[in-house]
Amino acid sequence: xxxxxxxxxxTVLSTSLDPESRSAWLCTLAARQLAAAGHALTLLDLRTxxxxxxxxxxxxxxxxxAGCYEHPAFATYHQAIREADGVFMGVPVYNWGVGSGxxxxxxxxxxxxxxxxxxxxxxxxxxTFLVSGGLDHGYLSHGAFALGLMFDFxxxxxxxxxxxxxxxxxxxxxxxxxxxxxxxxxxxxxxxLAARLKDRPYQSVWEI
Numbered sequence: 001x002x003x004x005x006x007x008x009x010x011t012v013l014s015t016s017l018d019p020e021s022r023s024a025w026l027c028t029l030a031a032r033q034l035a036a037a038g039h040a041l042t043l044l045d046l047r048t049x050x051x052x053x054x055x056x057x058x059x060x061x062x063x064x065x066a067g068c069y070e071h072p073a074f075a076t077y078h079q080a081i082r083e084a085d086g087v088f089m090g091v092p093v094y095n096w097g098v099g100s101g102x103x104x105x106x107x108x109x110x111x112x113x114x115x116x117x118x119x120x121x122x123x124x125x126x127x128t129f130l131v132s133g134g135l136d137h138g139y140l141s142h143g144a145f146a147l148g149l150m151f152d153f154x155x156x157x158x159x160x161x162x163x164x165x166x167x168x169x170x171x172x173x174x175x176x177x178x179x180x181x182x183x184x185x186x187x188x189x190x191x192x193l194a195a196r197l198k199d200r201p202y203q204s205v206w207e208i
Contacts, residue, residue: 008194010034011084013077014045015102016092016132021047023090023132025173026162026183030088030130033187042080046101049073054107068108078109082121086128086194088187093133093141102145110153122153123204126197128190129161130183139163154204156197160189 012034014027024045031043050073057067068074081087091098110120127149131142142161149155168179175183 006195006198007038007040008085008191008198009040009042009083010086010088010191010194011042011044011080012088012090013081013105014043014047014090015105016090016099017047017101018092019047020172021090021092021132022164022166022169023092023130025169025175026130026132026164027088027090028173029175029183030090030187033184034088034191037191039191042084044077044080046105049076051077051101051104051108054104056111074108077105078121081109081125084125085198086126086190087122088128088130088190090130090132091142091145093131093138096138096141098131098142098145106145106149120153120206122149122155124154124156124197124200124202126156126158126190126193128158128186128193130186131161131163133163133165136165156193158186158190158193160186162186 012027012031014021014024016023024047027043027045031041035041052068052071055068057069089102091102106122110122127146129142129146133141146157150157162179162183164179168176170176
């Protein structure tokens, strides 16, 4: 007898700041698939819910302004990542690496301090990448960033990911046949990974 997969909680993060972002299209389509499958979903987009540059300051800065942890969107992102059974992360590729928005997001939510010491929201999260690049041979440009999530926060990075260029789209938010199939399988396998890891009896912390 087969049983339906459990209802899980996912966070989809679109980190591009481009108004016509193709990685944001990937996030939108992934979110639709997750919602259609009955999962709880939080979709956050840095274009509409921006974050400040990371300055590692709580309270007031030396210039008199508020530090990054006081920004109203900080708690929104931190909670959405910390409470997710799995995270889907849309990233653009620039200059052989992920865009600056993704790095700022992890810097801020990864080293947050609640008065009891550093505690990242990312610890143990299963992470699936949805990557948009300009050239086919930029296929692994997100690799160093993914490795950082694994080493710092013990994230389990899904080996199934999407890498798409402009050639893989028929029109805005309308993927070509190959990309549509690849995205659908990637989301399914991200769900499967999150379901298998959901009830782990341990919680990782900073070790060094």
